[in-house]
Amino acid sequence: MKVLYNGDLIEKKDARVDIEDRGYQFGDGVYEVIRVYNGTLFTLKEHTERLFNSAKEIGIYLKGTVSDMEEKLKQLVAANQLTDGGVYIQVTRGVAPRKHQYNDSLIPQITAYTFQVKKPVQEQTAGAKALLSEDLRWLRCDIKSLNLLYNVMEKQKASKAGAFEAILVRDGFVTEGTSSNVYAVIDGVIRTHPANNLILNGITRRKLLEVCAEQGCSVEETRISKEELLCAQEIFISSTTAEVVPITELEGKPVGKGVPGDITKRIQEGFQQKIKHESEASISS
Incomplete structure (x- = not known):
């Protein structure tokens, strides 16, 4: 299974989260869940735009464009041959020694993976x-x-x-x-x-x-x-x-x-x- 890790598609077994990631220690980040139907990311643009907006609201500024992110998520779905399911994408402020205040130069950490959905x-x-x-x-x-x-x-x-x-x-x-x-x-x-x-x-x-x-x-x-x-x-x-x-x-x-x-x-x-x-x-x- 492939996951998206800071822009690269890698094997899930190779994905690692740093113990000092602020998402892990403070919940300092944002996320989205996107539904996949028939291999297509439903309302992809709306979800991706909201991800960027949520990040901006808490002072995380993502490099690249919404279109760049959309293309990466499409590649993730294709790589895992997902037909029906979902994608979870998460952005954290970055990795730093644990204290409440942070340095504005931190590099956001972006991860995403696909999953199956059991419709209720x-x-x-x-x-x-x-x-x-x-x-x-x-x-x-x-x-x-x-x-x-x-x-x-x-x-x-x-x-x-x-x-x-x-x-x-x-x-x-x-x-x-x-x-x-x-x-x-x-x-x-x-x-x-x-x-x-x-x-x-x-x-x-x-x-x-x-x-x-x-x-x-x-x-x-x-x-x-x-x-x-x-x-x-x-x-x-x-x-x-x-x-x-x-x-x-x-x-x-x-x-x-x-x-x-x-x-x-x-x-x-x-x-x-x-x-x-x-x-x-x-x-x-």
Whole structure:
């Protein structure tokens, strides 16, 4: 298996991370996860641009261009003959003796590898359970940083309770899931938190908003109170690897009729069509 290591494709067994890498010691870095369908990196440009933007937001300036990075990731997928799966790419500030402050001359460390994806078909089809958790994260959730400890803790709690996701609530309002964006159908309108510093503006989220427009669905990017979520007609979540998953049980109680709703199913179908269309367009070009 090949991995991308600072611009070079090398064997996975030869890849090494320095013990003084700031990503290892401080979580000082950013990352992206990109889905691969039929050998094509789906929404590659959007993910790569966000990687560069996240890095810039924390003061990491990458050499080369977005196009250069895209080409390297395509080479990685081709080298591993990946048809269906994903790519994880990580950028850290660099290697230095452990102290909080850093030298601006540090060289960013870039690694990437491919992996298989097990699509959550059961949850996509029948729906999934979710719990509510207090959102105690920092206030720059729009940066896709490596600092995911609280997300990990709440996701683990949800998993141990038999739930697929923990939906986070800050000051009485829904923000997002531990690894997903959240949507609620209220009075026939799809509502989701505005793309500000309190959530990550997911690439799948952006595509779903396009799907909603194409499907003629009413959408409002506005806050959802905890009470409104608990009374929603439908709830669904989205992420790169999970795609679109209906939430049919929240806090032990059924959402709507306790089955995936009609609007959610329309969005799921529309998203699959978008994947198919964009993947075919990428291959033909």
